[in-house]
Amino acid sequence: MAGEVFRDWLISELGSGGLDAKKVCTISFMAAASGACGVSDLGYNPDAPSDGHFYSHLKLVLRLEAINSKFYWIRSPMTGKHAQGREKVWVPILNPVEEIENQFSGKLSDFWGEDDWLESLEEHPVTEMAGEGNRDEILPYSFYVDATPFSAESFYGIFITNLLTGISALCAILLKSEFCQCGCRGQCTLFEFHSALGNFLGAWAHKKHIDKRHDNLDWLQSDSERRDRAGFPTK
Numbered sequence: 271m272a273g274e275v276f277r278d279w280l281i282s283e284l285g286s287g288g289l290d291a292k293k294v295c296t297i298s299f300m301a302a303a304s305g306a307c308g309v310s311d312l313g314y315n316p317d318a319p320s321d322g323h324f325y326s327h328l329k330l331v332l333r334l335e336a337i338n339s340k341f342y343w344i345r346s347p348m349t350g351k352h353a354q355g356r357e358k359v360w361v362p363i364l365n366p367v368e369e370i371e372n373q374f375s376g377k378l379s380d381f382w383g384e385d386d387w388l389e390s391l392e393e394h395p396v397t398e399m400a401g402e403g404n405r406d407e408i409l410p411y412s413f414y415v416d417a418t419p420f421s422a423e424s425f426y427g428i429f430i431t432n433l434l435t436g437i438s439a440l441c442a443i444l445l446k447s448e449f450c451q452c453g454c455r456g457q458c459t460l461f462e463f464h465s466a467l468g469n470f471l472g473a474w475a476h477k478k479h480i481d482k483r484h485d486n487l488d489w490l491q492s493d494s495e496r497r498d499r500a501g502f503p504t505k
């Protein structure tokens with residue numbers, strides 16, 4: 271258990287840029303040699319030359335290429351196993367619009383049909399403003415949150431769905447026991463998630479990639495692809 275927490279912490283520090291690859295490999299190498307559990311595969315000989323060996327090792331072990339291009343790290347107030355009391359912890363989320371729209375290449379107007387719920391979409395001010403001929407411009411997303419019990423714990427998931435195509439993405443998942451407990455009923459934790467998702471959705475509504483992070487921090491190491499396409503038009 272302690273080994274898992276230690277490993278999770280090392281990985282989240284690596285993702286957020288708090289520790290570089292050499293430090294993560296060296297700490298893991300020494301910890302494993304001292305008898306620590308759960309991190310031996312992250313370890314790499316500290317005497318190795320620093321010309322990319324450490325990062326290459328972690329890239330292989332953790333499949334970092336996939337992680338780096340997909341996850342967006344946010345810093346949210348939490349309480350629980352990763353935090354000593356209430357503190358800001360780095361957690362990964364997915365960009366909902368990338369997850370949804372990259373799975374779809376047809377014409378959205380083909381999905382407008384006779385479903386009952388579509389009446390409210392037909393009468394929506396945005397639909398009326400767009401007019402009949404511009405329905406491919408309308409992206410009706412739903413925002414859905416749900417908690418699922420698992421053993422003695424509950425997972426809290428945030429889903430975004432394109433109501434026309436039905437394509438859905440699970441953007442974030444977190445343990446309810448880790449929500450902030452300052453008396454806010456978890457709102458401190460959720461605010462950061464909603465703010466980050468709103469930044470992605472707002473940019474997409476203007477057919478652009480985000481031009482800055484939702485929290486106004488500098489781009490992280492894991493944001494390199496986002497930095498390169500900041501403000502550029504989407505497909």
Ligand SMILES: [Zn+2]
Pocket residue numbers: 347450451452453454455456457458459
């Ligand atoms: Zn709070």
